[in-house]
Amino acid sequence: MAFSHETDGGLSLIDLVAEVMSRAESTEIAREQLARLIAASKAISSDLDLPTALRNVVQVACNLASARYGAVGVISPDGMLEEFIHVGMSDGIVAELGAPPSGHGLLGSVIAEARPIRLEHLSRDERSVGFPAGHPPMESFLGVPVRVGGTVYGNLYLTGSARGSFDAVDEQIILTLASMAGTAIANARLYEEAHLGQRWLAASEEINQRLLSGDLGESDVAPIADLILTLADASFVGLVLPTDDPDALPFAQKFGPLADATGTVADDEIAALPGRVRRALELKDDRPSAFRDIELWASALIGSTMVIPWGDIEATREGALVITRDRTGHPYTVAERRMAKRFARSVAIARELAMARNNREHVALTDERDRIARDLHDHVIQSLFAVGLGLQSIVGSTSGQAAARISAQVDAIDVTIRQIRQTIFQLGTTPSATTWSQKKRFNQLVREILEGEGIDSSLDFRGPVDTLIDSELGDEVSAVLREALSNVVRHAEATRVDITIAVSATEVRVVVTDNGRGLGEVGKRSGLDNLDHRASARGGRFATAARAPSGTTIDWAVPVVSQ
Structure with missing residues (x-):
């Protein structure tokens, strides 16, 4: 009877056994072979661990076909081998051979043609590309596809037949085994991906919680x-960040057992990774083939590599995490890459949220500091100035020890004012044009002093008042205004006062003119000498003059920069 090379992956075990029985009758396969095949179906479906399930399939195939060597190759979505498991060769030989086959030559033909290939002399076939140094000699060959739901999942490869070559019976038995194995492998693969996905998800939740709680800084890479x-079974994780040099992409940080590899070829290979990473990222392609140039390279220690973006949620790829296994590990699968990228995106979102939270907290802290600074500036310092000026006005009417004690208290108030200013600077904030206006401040001060006194007033600003009068100089101008206007209120009996604050590139000038009865000796003793002292201390000048027909002009000017 004719044999079908394909068996529906959805057939039940009973259907498969029935088909095998019909084949056994037509080809006179011994009863014990059928029993071995049924036992094999149990063996390959008994474990949900994918590597174990794959190895079981290969081992059972070798037993059924009396093959010395066997292997199973798992095909990635882009048609390349993403996993290759040996049976029959020692671990030492496998390690000595280096990187596993990539799916070229005769193995690639089995992948491309998706049908059995049986050869008596492998080395004579034109599709064979030979073996690497140290590879055991092989002649007889049998390769069959492993199908899952009608899709080729991988291929079974057998060599070294105990009878010298594989026959049609071997081919049919291995085809049937492959049909049975397909469903078992699919189940194991789903289980492994689900289990691995849960681990990546749990890790993502842990990192996100630590980021959002503030336990982990948004720039901390080491815990991630x-x-x-652990999750990627990796031996090296490196963070690469762009530099001004377009030809350089150095590692900013390195982690893992191979992070400190020196004096070996691994050190050179790790050093060469960033260039490969840059080329891979420039492709902007999520398929494994986009990273082919950084995967298919051999080293004494470095194996399969994958790259995930390390940047913001817009995936601008400001950097990348390079993740590599040592050469004994199997290549990263499409599922592993997908989970790693999903993890990276989740962490990127959490980092963005953490940065936004930190920015909000910083803004709130800055606003609070600004408020405290304004309160100290507007209320505390000005009140202390008022107290100090009031005490100075008393000094002129006292003498001896009392005058000395009052002067000492005035000096203490000045010290306190300087300490408050220092505190404002330590808060890390100074009034700015957006939150603080010297013009507004002077206007408010004039209104407070003249309010309810029955005195009309005008306040004229000339020049860049808010730009050139800083916080400290603003304190001086406020003190001058307070002293001059207080004298007008107390002594001048004026009905109008005009104030001009003029600022040039080099000088700040305050002119106060009233229409009162004149300064006289009382005004002089009431504290105007303090204005003279303030002007002299800053390298400026101070003058008073009578105004016709009545009134007084006070003229106070200092350099913008204190001398």
Whole structure:
């Protein structure tokens, strides 16, 4: 009877056994072979661990076909081998051979043609590309596809037949085994991906919680790298960040057992990784083939590599995390890459949220500091100035020890004012044009002093008042205004006062003119000498003059920069 090379992956075990029985009758396969095949179906479906399930399939195939060597290759979505498991060769030989086959030559033909290939002399076939140094000699060959739901999942490869070559019976038995194995492998693969996905998700939740709680800074890489080393079964995680040099992409940080590799070829290979990373990222392609140039390279220690973006949620790829296994590990699968990228995106979102939270907290702290600074500036310092000026006005009417004690208190108030200013600077904030206006401040001060006194007033600003009068100089101008206007209120009996504050590139000038009865000796003793002292201390000048027909002009000017 004719044999079908394909068996529906959805057939039940009973249907498969029935088909095998019909084949056994037509080809006179011994009863014990059928029993071995049924036992094999149990063996390959008994474990949900994918690597174990794959190895079971290969081992059972070798037993059924009396093959010395066997292997199973798992095909990635882009048609390349993403996993290759040996049976029959020692671990030492496998390690010595280096990187596993990539799916070229005869193995690639089995992938491309998706049908059995049976050869008596492998080396004579034109599709064979030979073996690497140290590879055991092989002649007889049998390769069959492993199908899952009608899709080729991988291929079974057998060599070294105990009978010298594989026959049609071997081919049919291995085809039937492959049909049975397909469903078992699919189940194991789903289980492994689900289990691995849960681990990546749990790690993502842990990192996100730490980021959002403030336990982990948004720029901290080490805890994330430690998790990736475990989740990805990696030996190296490196953070690469762009530099001004377009030809350089150095590692900013390195983690894992191979992070400190020196004196070996691994050191050179790790050093060469960033260039490969840059080329891979420039492709902006999520398929494994986009990273082919950083995967298919061999080293004494470095194996399969994958790259995930390390940047913001817009995936501008300001940097990348390079994740590598040592050469004994199997290549990263499409599922592993997908989970790693999903993890990276989740962490990127959490980092963005953490940065936004920190920015909000910083803004709130800055606003609170600004408020405290304004309160100190507007209320505390000005009140202390008022108290000091009031005490100075008393000094002129006292003498001896009392005058000395009052002067000492005035000096103490000045010290306190300087300490408050220092506190404002320590808060890390100074009034700015957007939150603080010297013009507004002077206007408010004039209104407070003249309010309810029955005195008309005008306040004229000339020049860049808010730009050139800083906080400290603003305090001086406020003190001058307070002293001059207080004298007008107390002594001048004026009905109008005109104030001009003029600022040039080099000088700040305050002119106060009233229409009162004149200064006289009382005004002089009431504290105007303090204005003279303030002007002299800053390298400026102070003058008073009578105004016709009545009144007084006070003229106070200092350099913009104190001398």
